[in-house]
Amino acid sequence: MRRRRLQRQPTHAGGAAVDGGESLALPELLRRLRTDAHTGLDPHEARARLLRDGPNELPASTGAVGWRLLWDQIRSFMTLLLLGAGALAWGLGEVADALAILAIVVLNVLLGFVQEHRAEQAIRALAQWRAPKARVVRGGQVVEVPAGELVVGDLLLVEAGDRIPADARLLEAYALQVEESALSGESAPVPKVVVPMPAPDETGPGRAGHVLFAGTTAVAGSGRAVVIRTGAHSELGRIAAMVSEAPRPDSPLQHALDHLARRLVAVCVLAVTVVFAVGVAQGQPWYGMLLVSISLAVAAIPEGLPAAITAALALGVQRMSRRRAVVRQLSAIETLGCATVICSDKTGTLTLNEMTVVRIEGPWGAVEISGQGFSPSGGFFADGQAVDPLGRPVLARLLRAGVLCGHGDVAHRSGRWVAVGDPTEAALVCAARKAGLEPSRLRGRYRVLAEAPFEAGRRRMSVGVASEVPGVAEVMAKGAPDAILAACARWQGTAGEQRMGRAERARIVQRAEHLAADGLRVLAVAARRAAVTDLPDPRSSPEVLAAALERDLTFLGLVALRDPPRPDVAAAIERARRAHVRTVMVTGDHPATARAVAAAIGLAREDEPVLIGREMERMSDEELEGQLGRCRLFARVPPDQKRRLVQLLRQEGHVVAMTGDGINDAPALKEADIGVAMGIAGTDVARQAASLVLLDDNYATIVDAIEEGRAIYDNIRRFVRYLLACNTGEMLTMLGASLLGLPVPLTALQILWVNLVTDGLPALALGLLPPARGVMQRPPRSRQEGLLARGAGEEIVAQGTVIGMSTLLVFAATLALGGSQAQARTAAFASLVLLQLVYALKMGYDAGRHGLPPPVLAGSVLISAGLLGAVVAWPALQPLFGTTPLPAGVWALVAAGSVGVAAMQSLGDWGGARASRLVARLIPALSRGRAS
Template sequence: MGTDTVATAARGAGTGADRHLPGDCRAHFRAPGGPGGSWLDAFLFSVSLAVAAVPEGLPAVVTVALALGLQRMVQRNALVRRLPSVETLGSVTIICSDKTGTLTRNEMTVQEIVTRRSRYGVTGTGYAPRGEYVRLTDSATAPDVLTASSPPSGSSDPDLRLLLEAGAWCNAAQVVPRKGGSDWQVIGDPTEGALIVAARKAGIDVGERARHVLYEIPFDSERKLMSVVVRQMDGATRLYCKGAPEVVLSRSVAEQDDGRAVPLTTDRKRAILEANGQMAARALRVLAVGYRPQPPDRQGSDAESEFVFVGLVGMLDPPRDEVRLAVDRCREAGIRPVMITGDHPGTALAVAKDLGLAAEGEQAVSGPELERMSDSELVANVEKIAVYARASAEHKLRIVRAWKARGEIVAMTGDGVNDAPAIQAADVGIAMGITGTDVTKEASDMVLTDDNFASIVNAVEEGRGIFDNIRKVLQFLLSCNLGEMLLVLMASLLGWPAPLLPVQLLWVNLVTDGLPALALSLEAPEPDVMRRKPQRSGESVLSPQVGLAVLCQGLLVGGAGLTAFALGLHWHDGDPQWARAVTFCVLVYAELFRALASRSQTRTLWELGPFSNRFLLLAIVVSGLLQASVAVVPFTQRVFDVPIHSRNEWLMIALIALAPVTLIELAKLLPWAWRRTAPV
């Protein structure tokens, strides 16, 4: 959708009338009481009517509507990079979203640590290095509390200390005080920041990390692993690693047990994975930590092997409070949200159930399970899956294609470089503004400046509102022009004089097509805009329902003008000058008042709030005063050939001008009206 589409619709609406204007006008001006058949007058009137038939100001109004709508989106943390995506947003039926940072706060806090012999709970919230380690034993009445003032040492729990040191070494984040010193913030990855905070709570600080790290193997979504090689104080080297528990376990050959490495048996691997599942089921994001003594001197594929498994770290990343409401709004709007994450299936499913993304009894599909499905199998089963875990960028691309193969309009979020193909393949690609890479942002249609899922839903609401507003403007302008054309055509068929002079017709078009149409484009989204099903992809802005509304309202406006002209001729003994003056004022005010009814096809003015669009009220007042000045100021009276009206004539003008908007508003109350089915 864009100004070209709307302009084409507008031109099409007036084309048929333009072909017959000269003949109609010649016959019209030969009518009794007309100007006497002057070809010059007929030509001028024909040109005026042709101008009135096509709302030439519509493309400009639509451009302004889009610009102001995009500005509102920015205020709601959604930056649209490609204009056509505004239309597509209103048609979105599937939103595939990352979990961390989008559905959750991305504020990691270590809550639980498991080693071979012990399990610890960690107190404290946020990134402040204040908290305690509570050893969770079978006897809950006698917990062993370890604080920063009495940190766990080699004699108390060497395995815990080693795990915390490994997490601090295998790290590229910084935790620093905010300005003012009242709070702390993470510079870098929040997961790594949480590991630093956990170490500091136990009094462990690795100091100047850069001086001791020999080389680093960065994390990537395919390996699900990060490693660093550190030169220790005694000169020996050691590799520390952290990553997905199943990955670290698969590369481990031993396990840390009370300060020494012991063989890692199959039973122990099974027990560790079971503990991992239990932690994940409580919505904890679980990492495994390990090390390798005497790693290779140089970086290579064989460095990340022969690990000694140390333990598990469970972190809590709480869901965003506003996301639960956003998910409910998606359901009401006919949009299905889908979670795609690299986390453990248990963690993903627990968070999804908490947010209402997955129902009881549903299961998450993991990346390996997805790989075992063929493309046709995925297309057949994609509707049954709400949560994908341990998913990679390649899996995201397959999921997008599967949904599109079923005819759905898909929005996909992403932040990493590897997410770019999936974002480009989606109908609406959404990049993260805070954590997203430049490559991802360049590939996207929209950027979330706050990385929040709720902002996607807000953008969909604004997108639907923009599309609705363009329809309202189109409906208003086309029905105004249709009313003017019907007035002239009916007067001609009845053999009456011209109901309007060329200058009057141009003035009507100028006053009604300007400020009121622009103010309609500023209308806020209707309260029920997110309780409707998504509009069909590629749906024309000039839908059958809008066309019917244009016809009905055009008939009302034309009928009001024709009634005013007939009464004016009757009251003034067939004098067309007085009749035109009355018709001129009725037509302008009828169209101005009808702008109030154009705010919605389904909701009455009182339901919307008469004063909720102050710009429209101001536009109507300004345009109405301009019309009043034409009727009462001597100079403009002469220019527009409008004599002074009596009080009775002004009363008649007001009553007739109010008739169309009154009938339209009453029609909205009828049970067969557009209330249940109208798109706007």
């Protein structure tokens, strides 16, 4: 029986594998996969395999998450305690009370479940905010596809910083190194080489140097590989099937809330014990007081607070995602509101990252290039006249080197031209297309034999390619002008190659600085011819490759690229400045380019000093700290100095947000309080190291995220203050009545109903309020500030006392005016609910800076008030909750209590505002008096 060569994944998961993918000889492997080593799969065949084998995804968790969340609500201590109280009531013959308690338990459990479920769904949606991308060759064209659409047989392109999306067998490797610790546990990167016929034992992570494994990360070099396993058939899928799903860890905020709740338990237990003991001593039935005490404990302890906060956080994070910012860690929301410094990259963050080659010049002359963005439409002009770039040998050689010395491309998608891969390399490809050069044909004719990948320390990259002359190769290099000139021995003009003298080198440097001062990014391109036998072994280390390739080069010319500033970035920088958040530009570009762009967007003056990376390296920490207060522009900054910059800013007490997109930015992103990665141009390594990912790579989105972070934290504090003040009021009502010898003011079910109504919609609405006016005009809060700081603890006690004493006063007054005990309890019940709703409206009023309460809050208050009216006035519910119709006089008393409290609160706010304004006037006057 013939063995199946392709194994398909069962229907519950996607993916496939080829038998012997790691051990077959490469020609046999390609034959079995029915793919080509240069052109890859036909796009139609790739779609057919995707439909047949399923997506390149791991199986989803099979756990019943919804049932687990529901069970977590049911098995909470307070819910079990309440169920025990219901069972006790049933045993004592109080069937109606038992059924009512059960109904309240169900409502509480469902409310908590809905909050947790919404939070869980939000977090899951954010975890899948952007399908990882993979660059593949299909039909001879480089295309970018979602990693989930990879199929066995795809030709995969890999560069430093890429996360490997599927298991793949190497066909080409240029100083490629892969970090496989996630699978093998080995921390050292694994060099990857091409092995035409592997040994039988060369399998698995850490041993198979010729195989790339899904879930690992390329940290150096580049390569080309054919996919041999996808989805659950990959090594990562095999391990995932062996590991049980781990619970989601709590955020630091949840730990703080749990700690707060535990501290409240002691107070609640003491109060409940006093209420029970005093009630029994006064002759109340012990089982009735037990029910009341247990219900009071449930109402007083905010056992649902962590779940509600998680829901508010998740919904807030969803709101941030609509503003093009994805929070990868819920705890980062707390830090966003504290940010004092934004260290921002220039390219793609402050600018559009739509690189366009606008000028190419060298000793042979200069040409201007028309067109905008990545569209290959445009022409070449010299002195205002159109020219044929391919008719100028040096220019044609430079354009060809720009394509071959890189992996980028451009593609037409959704009606527009976009970059595929690095935008700078895509711009070079676009310029070549304008000249009539086809990148895929060039790369087919000039096969890469060796490559020294770009490194921040060298600031250049180079390749050795086989030319059309047998035995002859051409070395091509591109990079920063000073870095390329350091490797050049000659320059090429119209009369041929000449030795590079000091005067010519100085003229080239001067021209590069002049172009950079105009806000242009400048690259230099060089090349040389060599024998194929003189090229280094492509399996050599990056250092050996660079030393062998990047020497004795011939300078060809300078390429000037324009990247216009984002239209909204100037306004965003001003918003950050008003919010007391300082913006610092940290870029690898030329200092003159950094200064020109900073001046154009209002970040700095045209004569602003620029600190260069090599100057930073020579400074001590003390000297560099002295520069941080007055310098906002840092150029030519290598990754280690970025990290040092973050460390020193944090030592000064700043809360730092740091942007980055490359693999070398990961240490600085981890070091920063808020690592901000680019969602479009960023590498997978940078996104994994960051806590915030920008979907649009836009600086303005960072400022929006800070505003949302401040608003979310404000809502959390408002939510906590409201819940704790209401719970304090309920406790004081019961405790005060017991100590004064009054009858029990509220029944068990009434307490539970108050807890359900007031801790439900209004409390959740307070957690969803939009940012208040002025939130970005105040300084950032201290990260050491607790939830009960800035007078929150005092407010909770004060408001709780007002609610409790006012409710108790209405209860006592109703009794004193001749009302029945049922009427007094109903009046206290209605008063307690209305007082808490009035407090919710006041908080919304304060949040809106004395405007109308937000509609979401006003609506929730109206619904809660309607539910209160139903419990009091609907005859079917009156026996259940022990309520009774109230005469007009008692309603007037209830309304007077609520309105009176609202008036006192408003008067207090007015008096406080007047006092604040008076103090603000007096302090300068007193200061002038002392000065005189």
